[in-house]
Amino acid sequence: MSGEPELPEPEALAAEHALGLLSERERAAAEARMAAEPGFAADVEAWRARLAPLTGEVTPIAPPASLWGRIERGLPANDDGRLTRAVRFWRGASFAGFALAAASLVAAVVVAGRPPVVVVPPAAPAGALLNASLKGETGPPLFVVAYDPDRKALIITSLASPGTDPAHVHELWLIPADKKPRSLGIIAPGTSRRLTMAGPLAPMVSEGASLAVSVEPPGGSTQEGPSGPVAAVGQLSKI
């Protein structure tokens, strides 16, 4: 038996995620990987589709008659998916808004500690600035991020229109080389935030690391990784 071939990586991981075999931590990592790698996401979907017919073996059980009433009362009053509507709003973010936010971002980087006359950092050996544009599947960037490794300062600017979806918040995630998402906190629509990467986080913010924003209930995800849909993803690269 021992010589028999196994399903190779990364498809094996995709199948295990579809089957539900992964631990909480591994699941969160797999979810983040799905957001960042379309090929991996397609593998997971393909395995879900392969295995779904198994539910045919389940004996149907009628739920109590009162349940429909509960479901109907729980539907959003607004007859439109609020999450998808919010994403559509972001995708429609105007170029004017983008330019403005980009300009304020540059200003923020300058304010973050460089001498004001020197916009481009002097050949600093420790680290060139990194940046990332976080996008949905299509459309313009929804968030822009800049990171100054010398000061361990990460600046994120949200290009989302404020007030479009008060029922949810946007949570920023760092997905370093080990693929485990780390929450960097909540970013309000239309604002910029400066975050200091303390302790073990700092070395994880490196070229090639991914950043993602998920749509979460107020207060953010209560699990180790994102609990809501990932709305935008991007990779850090040198400017």
Place this chain on the structure above:
Amino acid sequence: MSRIAAGDRAALRSLYDATCAKLFGVCFRILSNRDESEDVLQEVYLTIWRRADRFEAARASAMAWMATIARNRAIDRLRARGPLAYAEPVEAVDAADSAPLASAVLEQAQDEAALRRCLGELDARTAAVIRTAFFEGVTYEALAKRLDAPLGTVKSWIRRGLLRLKGCLES
């Protein structure tokens, strides 16, 4: 599904009437608890309501899509109980293998029959482990504990089984 995406509550009601018993069965199979299954079923239809616009008819049947949502939500709930709350003794695995399938034969499409045939071609232990993982939402860690086998061994069984399953389904 497109009517639901457009906000048609009557369409959701029709879909609910046609599918709720099946999806409740899926939740109950995983959770073995009626109250929790009702909560999860409510979440499932709310999810369908919100995400109907993401359903892609070309890629999956509507039933498969909804069953996947139900299963994933039920497993989320199961995991919320605690990491090893569902690591039960070995017998449970054997029981899952011999479930009678008479109703499925009558009502379901070819892909279901194909999957069952291909699972039948695996050795009984591997097929049972894959079924248990699917229906009970157990992790590798819990499976290994139940089977009293090393985690690496269980992983190997499953990865071999999945490769053969894929080959069989594609042939």
